[in-house]
Amino acid sequence: MIPTQLQRSGSGSTQSPRSPSSQEPFLSVSVIDPAKMGNGVQAYISYKVITKTNLPDYQGPEKIVIRRYSDFVWLRDRLFEKYKGIFIPPLPEKSTVEKFRFTAEFIEMRRQALDIFVNRIASHIILQQSEDLRIFLQADEQTMERARSQEIGIFKKKPADLMQIFKDVQSKVSDVVLGKEKPVEESTPEYEKLKRYIFELEDHLGEAQKHAYRLVKRHRELGQSLSEFGKAVKLLGICEDNALGKVFSEVGDKAEIVSVKMQREAHHLLMNFEESLKDYVRAVQSIKATIAERANAFKQQCELAETIKFKEIDLNKLRLTRSEKLADAEREYDVLKADGEEATRRFEAIVQLMNEEIVRFQEQKTLDMGLAFHEFAKGQAHLANGIAEAWRSLLPKLEACASS
């Protein structure tokens, strides 16, 4: 939906040199047209994903594919595995409550979130070059299905995996407390601060989002009771004579009009404000997942370092005893050394990426929230002014009635 200019990063372009063309390369994606497929328990919603691009790797200028929610999940999981350190854009949750799965509102909320998801990937310097993205946007449905079912076993573990990682970190901490081993957890003051920030932020945002959702409900309830009240007032008016009866009737009608305005604002609030807050929460949760990955990488690096140290000791022992196992041991040691360097490299890449990502995240969130606040204020102002105007139009008549 949002046409995205492909970024050219200042610090060394990661893109392959393009043939000179007068046209700027672009990649634009939309997720539209949700449609219910299948019946009964196996029913699901499919979405049209339209890609407009002039990139050489893509089948341009336009390609339409059909995707379902689990395809998006596949994409997210692949990116998460491949691009550790990057905050992968969050997905809307799976619906746990059966009866809401096919309500118009839920479907629209999900479609909107999925559209934002893909667009964020498409506009991310690094992620937009992902092969998996290309498959997602271009492959035919059968290929997609095959890819999806293949990977489902390996990557599906994530939530449990996350928990495991956190538990590991926790157990390492308790080891230190019990005086066992040195902690296998990275703890620079800056990083500690960041972690604390992320965790607390999630709490605060969660609370705000909860109230936002309740506010939507309150708008609906008020709209509903205004409508009922209007009807009751009209009935009362029946008992009255002409002039007064008409006034009652008009008040009742106006109440109904105001009620409709309230319902409209409730919907607007939901889609433009509450969802933005929810999106923010999800984004923070995605960061937590990256934090877990970083912890994992750190642990691996530390464990390898340990192993290497022990291996060194073994090696020296073997050297002294001039054992024939020395050659093998030396080879193993070299491999381990290489692994260690690889682990360190991987970890440091994550750290580097995370630092950049945090900056990008904060900037993006200021923009996202700014827009959400704007929409909130605009909607509320529109509602209040609309209500004032609606009622104001009745005042002259009421005035006339009162003085007659």
Place this chain on the structure above:
Amino acid sequence: MMGSENQEGGEAHLQASREEMESLVLDGDDGRDHIGNSITSQSYANYRSAMTTLSSSFAASHHPLSFPTPADSDPLLSPPSPQPPLLKSPNSPKPRTTATDDPHHLDPPSYADVVSSPLDDNIEANGGSESPSQHSENSASSFSRSPFSSSDYLEIVVSNPQKEAESSKNSIVPGNNAYVTYLITTKTNISDYGGSQFSVRRRFRDVVTLSDRLSEAYRGFIIPPRPEKSVVESQVMQKQEFVEQRRVALQKYLRRLAAHPVIKKSDELRVFLQVQGRLPLPTSVDVASRMLDGAGKLPKQLFGDSRSVMGPQDVVQPAKGGRDLLRLFKELKQSVANDWGASRPPAEEEDKEFLDKKQWLHDLEQHLTNASKQAEALVKAQQGLSDTMGELGLAFIKLTKFENEEAVLNTQRVRAADMKSLATTAVRASRYHRGLNAQTVKHLDTLHEYLVLMLAVHNAFSDRSSALLTVQTLLSELSSLHSRAEKLETASSKIFGGDKLRIRKTELKDTIRVTEDAKGCAIREYERIKENNRCEIERLDSERRTDFVNMLKGFVTNQVTYMEKIGIEWTKVAEETNRYAKETA
């Protein structure tokens, strides 16, 4: 919930500007919170008490327009007042008692007149000399309003409940017989009272007496019903809340009485309000004693004691509240005959206009009940919106503080500033909504008031039907007496014992004469009550029209006023955040 608001307000004040700080800290002190709370978080009963708490700050909304002159100057009626028709309701409402608690609650300039007092407009409509912008500080114990000398007023305040112990010598039930008395302070310029301000102490039992005497004296009138007795008086009386509720209810009741053009001049009310010490009105005797009394007299009545006949003086009271069991039985028999008998009753309600009106009032009652219920739901929903908006605002204030404290990048501070703007406006909007709701409650309370009045209308109509029943009973009795007399006439020519017969004939003639007199009285009474009904209903009609218009006008005006203010606030924030919209456009 409101409690947490307190804490949040306290914490956040460090961040907020001084003005905002004041408004946030005020959240805890604001008396409105309590009222707002009681509407959402508690049951219907408490909502009612909340409504009464709010509306106790202003009088019954009845504004007597023209005083209808009764058809005759029946001695049973208090003499009509020679005053000009413009009788004012004593207490004009304080539109926003709660607003005075909060200095940040701005008075809306453009609608000051209208929002202030529906009654003031009422007066203007009737050519009264008051300006609509006058409104009084009518807190529970102050009379700061300056009345105009041309109109009558009767202001009543009920306050200062105190527990007093009854001496246990006289009571059958041993132990602590504590009861509560209330201080009733009256301010008036009605000449009958011969004084301008005075106080008495009364207990609830006295109020029951007053109410009963008024019902007897003013049959056919629409008399405001008194507050209910409590089923388990002595236990409930301990609770502070109950006493307070009762105080409010008593005040409302007395003010309604004072607003009634006829009753405000009644001796009963005057005596109740003015006479120190024991209330000099005959007390109502309980049903049991009356029945015992009546049962004692019954044998004499049955054996033909001439005093058993219904005399004119008895006829003007309904059978129900009296001790005459025989009369009760006779009227009961008559009413059964009316309903189930083969022939039509001797006199019937023929006034078609009355019957139509009765039906119309029945419909009105239905619709009022419905509207009252919906009004309550509306108020609850408005309150819910206000509360949640406030909670959202506070959550964002917390977030703002958090981002500012933890900020590493400048963009976080920018976001925190945006958030703060939204948060403070949300809190402000929440308070406006709460203010709107308080006003809404006041205006829509008219519905509740009229529902209460419907009850009184029923009573007025049943006065009429019981008077009719008395007439019918007497007519039946007369016809049976006449047929007995006839039989005696035809018999006397045949039978011997002439003396005894003559005595019986004379006695019968006497009885017939007395009964004829009674019948005449009963009919006059019935007609009188009919006329009272008619006048009162006329009065009710015009008052109702006025009150309902004012209710609607007040409701609508409040909506406009508050929504305008809320709209202005949000427009400011929308403009401040406009740059974000442009960027992503």
